[in-house]
Amino acid sequence: MALTYATNEFRSGLKVLFDGAPCVLIDVEFVKPGKGQAFTRIRYRNLITGRVLDKTLRSGDKVEAADVVDTEMEFLYTDGTDWHFMDPNNYEQFAASRENLGGAGKWILPGMTCGVTLYNEGILLVHPPQFVELKVVETEPGIRGDTASGGSKNATLETGAVVRVPLFVNEGETLRLDSRSGEYVARVKS
Amino acid sequence: MRRRSNPASPGSRAVSAATLRNLGKRARLVGRLRAFLTARGYLEVETPLISPYRVPDRHLVSVPAGDGFLQTSPEFAMKRLLAAGSGPIFQIGKAFRGGEQGRRHAVEFTIAEWYRPGPLAGLLREMDLLLQDLLLVPSAEAVTWAGLFRRGIGVDPFAVSDESLQRLAEAHGHPGQPETRTAALEFLFSRLVEPGLGAERPVFVTHYPADMAALARLTPDDPRTSERFEVFYQGLELANGYDELQDPEEHRRRFAADNRARAAAGLPPAAPDPRFLAALEDPGLPRCSGVALGVDRLVMAAVGAEDLDEVIAFREDAPATSRGR
Secondary structure, three states: OOOEEEHHHOOOOOEEEEOOEEEEEEEEEEEOOOOOOOEEEEEEEEOOOOOEEEEEEEOOOEEEEOOEEEEEEEEEEEOOOEEEEEOOOOOOEEEEEHHHHOOHHHOOOOOOEEEEEEEOOEEEEEEOOOEEEEEEEEEOOOOOOOOOOOOEEEEEEOOOOEEEEEOOOOOOOEEEEEOOOOEEEEEEOO | OOOOOOOOOOOOOOOOOOOHHHHHHHHHHHHHHHHHHHHOOOEEOOOOOEEOOOOOOOOOOOOEEOOEEEOOOOHHHHHHHHHOOOOOEEEEEEEEOOOOOOOOOOOEEEEEEEEEEOOHHHHHHHHHHHHHHHHOOOOOEEEEHHHHHHHHHOOOOOOOOHHHHHHHHHHOOOOOOOOOHHHHHHHHHHHHHHHHOOOOOOEEEEOOEHHHOOOEOEEOOEEEEEOEEEEEEOOEEEEEEEEEOOOHHHHHHHHHHHHHHHHHOOOOOOOOOHHHHHHHHOOOOOOEEEEEEEHHHHHHHHHOOOOHHHOOOOHHHOOHHHOOO
16 A cells, blocks of 8 residues: 555645655645535646646645655756766665756766655656855856946856856856855866 | 744743733733723623533534533523622633634633623613723724625625625635535625724624624614624734623524534534523513623733734633644
């Protein structure tokens, strides 16, 4: 028998299966009109599509648990098709496809520790660290002393990602970037 | 108000999530409620929390206690006092409803319930004054349940066909097929009408359909509706009241209907309290109107809270499996 959760065990963060897809509950509310029947209204995110949806269940209904685990792994290397990660606790290796990787590929370098969502013991999602430090491999020459004009230009990072950076940034410099917004944060002194 | 994103694990707190400021406000509100009713000639009473009988209502779960059950409201015991000639009475105490846990529900909650002789109009006027006094709100607006349904859903609740009603319920997210026509109506009303009720001032929703009458008498000139009302303020259901049913035979019929619905849903039968039925026969319940007010929700409305945690001391201590959140 698969593990199930009844609606009275629902809480935000719980991972369950809806229509065969792993989902995470975002918000749970018990509703009971006047003297009528009780319902549990939820908002959840489909972990595969990322879409956020609402759903109403009868209170007492049971839903199958999704075998979803959030953990951390070290990024080892990419062979161009798959990205390979290692669980630092038991050295077990996992491969993620480009699809599983989402946008994470542009922010990670071998050796970095990433958040990983496992589903049925395979990688479902990869979450890069929120702040990453990456080297600029290509950009127009910096304008000396211009730290205040607010202008920006494109820079290509060692991972291949292209980001907007201030005019004073030079090739070979290491930058601190926010992987969630994709924005430049600061230069890192080497 | 703030909303906690991560509920603390049970048992991890020495201090309640409810602030002392809110608990102070709560104490003052209960004090003013008691003073309001006492000044109008109501006698404060206490009745047993534990009864040998569970409540017949299909949608209420009686919590077991010893050989009996914790009360879901003090209704039956208070009506026995009324039958005995008590005159106007009120009670402020705890009631328990199994499985009801959420931001606006608690298995263990505080109920204020009062009854006065005479038809509903007098009780409604008094409720209006009470809310103005406690919540500092303008006078309430009274609207019929069917009128709100027509305006909110766009169909006549009495005329709409079963098929259209079912399609509407499913289109608005009812899980599976509604058990009954009444279940579909209730679902649509709670989904589309209730959240917007009472944004500016309290709303008295009157004339609930006869199938939702509970223990209210039917409207004399329109038996499709009943003399039941509810109070809503800022989308929050605060109170539920009736022009009380007196006829013992009609009580028996409604309890029998409750038990048929319980059986259909696979719930244990709930024999009505025979002492209550006996009191209805002799000396009989006098013509009276009564209402139950959720005290915790009243405090929520007064302080602008979004979660009962903010107004009930140590609510987070409730057993984890019944927290439902």
